[in-house]
Amino acid sequence: MSKHVIVISVDAMVFEDLEYASTLPSFARLIGSGSVIERVRSIYPTLTHPAHASIISGAPAGKTGITSNYIFHPDDPKRSVEWRNRLDEIGCDTLLHAAKRAGLVTASSCWPMTAGGGEVIDYLVPAGLNFYFKDRDHEPMEVFRELGATPSVMDILAEGIEKYGHRDLHPGVDELQAFVSAEIIRRYKPNLLLTHPSYVDNQRHATGVFSDKVEQAIAETDRWIGMLLDAIRDAGIEEETDVIVLSDHGQIDISRIISPNFYLKEAGYIRVDEEGCITSYDAYVKSTGASAQVHFSHGATAESRAGVEGLLREMAATGSYGFERVFGKEELIERYGLFGDFDLVLETDGISSFGEHTEAPAERGFDILDYRYGRGTHGYMPERGAQPTFIACGPDFKAGVRIPEGSILNHAPTIARALGVRLRDAEGQAVEEIFR
Ligand SMILES: [Zn+2]
Structure with a gap:
């Protein structure tokens, strides 16, 4: 049984990316020493915030209540500003709650749907979406504090913002999540850390599903994963740490x-x-x-x-x-x-x-300023398009197992099994074949 699980959600990464990713040092190490569920069926709609709620709960969108990125206002239906992003909007049990019940140390670095989750997240940097900074660009720390960033991360966050900026722009926000995650691992050795580099998704929206820019984003993501692997080594927890790389959805060309x-x-x-x-x-x-x-x-x-x-x-x-x-x-x-x-x-x-x-x-x-209207996009039914993928590596997982198909609802039960905690509302099952 491992004591630490680091979950890295590479937004919009698909199975087809692994061929190129295998040529990069961090991905090669994880793919080579771990198990892979090649094509993972996501939820409907295949959107980032709904999928991330399902990834940490094992429940589909109806049950989590996160059925869209946006909150719908019946009196002003065109309004599409406020995103669903708070942990307490998820209407069921999550890995963070389960880990906290088990007395484990939890962390979230820019993972969607964790704002305000300080009760169950010891080290929390919420996803800082751009609309939060409207008219408030001058006080990013205050905005993060209001979103529920925990006092425990304020020094790390201030240092990260100083280096990489605070806005949800790529690749700055991805550098920020990598820096924050690595520092939290190095200093506090959390049992569960969730983090979310999303440059691959960003480049797919801007340039289409497969492009040189997408490959560059995968290469940058490899470097960010490398920063986390270095931090795990520096913290002296390599032998007890599982690393899971997964994704929320693919994209299609529009x-x-x-x-x-x-x-x-x-x-x-x-x-x-x-x-x-x-x-x-x-x-x-x-x-x-x-x-x-x-x-x-x-x-x-x-x-x-x-x-x-x-x-x-x-x-x-x-x-x-x-x-x-x-x-x-x-x-x-x-x-x-x-x-x-x-x-x-x-x-x-x-x-x-x-x-x-x-x-x-x-x-x-096209309007690449709105993700819904880019060259590539998602939100479609989960059977469609290139499928997201899943890699698990570490003391709990076998090396070399390849499973052709899986379900995103199995992610939370699988992570729960690695952590040794129990989820209350998951509809998926732990994928037993990849465990030692
Ligand atoms: Zn996404």
Whole structure:
């Protein structure tokens, strides 16, 4: 039984990346001495914050309650500023809670959905998303303190911000997470540390799923993982430390952005004033990247709901509006364990991402400033595209085991087994074949 588990979520890394990653020193060491679950089925929607809630709980998005990156505001549906990012928004048990119950020392460095989690996280640097710093660029430490960064990390965080900046920009934020993680390991030897380099995801959004820029990001990530491996050695805990590298989703290449809200407005289901601002609506389609969640308003009649659903199903059937499926509530629960404050889900046709505008034209080009509208994106159903991967290495894990397929819901139970703790709400199972 190991005493330490370091979990590194390389955002949007996929199995196909391992061929190149194997030529890099840190990845080569982990892949060579560990076990690999090659292709991992993510959750629906394949989005960063929902997937990270599932990675630490073993539960799908309906159960965690994290069904989107954003909080939906029925009174102001276009508002997409506030991200779901607090640990207490996750509606079920997590590895952090389980580790704390077992009396272990826990740490999180820029892991999504851990803000405000100081009760169960001893060393916490929350993910510092850009909107937090709007008008507050001059006081980053104050912002991090309000997000629940623990007093125990303030000196490390101040040093990291001094060196790499505080904003959620790449690769600065990734340098920050690596620096903070390495220092926490070196000084405090946590039993569980979660961290999240996301430069690979960033470069996929900007340049497409496979590109030279993505390879450069993988090489940088290798260096950051190397910093953690060095810290583990310096802390003298190499013999008792498992290192797990995993990922949350892949991406697909996108060729257009299309907004179903434009068509709902044309059909009278969304009403706008002269300036184009929404005055009322029966249904609003909220983008989750390459899928979209349809919210009926409280005032929508049974007739208008049926009308909206009928229209969307007709549009899907033509194949020319950017989405090829309309999932209803029962199907979402049955297939994906997905339910929430929405009524239907639209699934991409494989080349389109969803916008939310009501003005013409319905179809638009890229906007790499918003991850949902980049050259590569995600949010689609988890069967689609290049799949995320999982590498486990250390005293608990066998070397050389290769498992072709797995589930992201098995990650938390597998990590819990390595730590020797019990999770209460996981739906997945520990992957026994990779344990010694
Ligand atoms: Zn992600």
